[in-house]
Amino acid sequence: MGYAMPADAPISCSWQCHKDRNPPSSEPGTDIACAYGTVIWAPYPGTVIEIKTSNSGGMGRFVALQLDDGRTTRAIHMSAVFVGVGQRVDKWTHLGLSGASGYGSDWYYGPHVHQTLWPGCYWCDATIDFMLYVGPDPEPEPEPTPRRKWEETMVYAAYRDDNGTIAIQHYPRGRIMQLGDPNEWAAIHAATGAGYHQVSNQYLADKMAWYGQAPFPDMEHSTGMVVLVDQGTQQRYLLAGGALVQLVDENTIGQIDGRVPSLWISSEEIANIQRQVNGEESEQRK
């Protein structure tokens, strides 16, 4: 953090100008030609180490600060002092008002503020040029742009498996992620209008394996089964492990119902599936 100028006004005599005086200034500093009564700012965070509130002496009213960077500084010839010894100040704290005080007069000098800087403790060394340390406040941290959760996924596929698990696949990277919170899917759907592909656990697991991913934990317990229900006769068939088994035992049906997804289809479609699992479909593929 750079120092603040004690007041927003032009320099009338620089540190070097004070040194070049004949005789040289006893306290070379920077004169800033601000009007009488201008607010004087603390240049940097620190603590007030000395004040003088009378116009006596050559310096008149002043405020001296121990800055947090180890340097010391004071503003002299003031017309009013607002702070007390021991008080903490920040950069831009109002220390008082500019004036022209000194030698028992409020108008001994032309109105200005004289700012002195020492490299260490108060009066320990020769003064240094205050202006070398004047600089802007640090750039404010840019507002963090809210990270768009799905900005990388301009294109993706979504799947909903037998367990109701919704997974999305990023393109082009391909990684498949499980959406833990159904609201996430709702948000994606609202934002993109994307729909999902209804797929089996196996399909999703296979696809993840292809990308070198382990299946989701709950997929390990997935049944990979589906009950086909004949729309006409309501006869149930269990499609599992590449076999189609007609379910006749009410007890078995009771156990399976609600735990295995069911698909209500026509007897023709069931007959087609029966032919496929019997290998007749693979004949056609050849």
Ligand SMILES: [Zn+2]
């Ligand atoms: Zn001066």
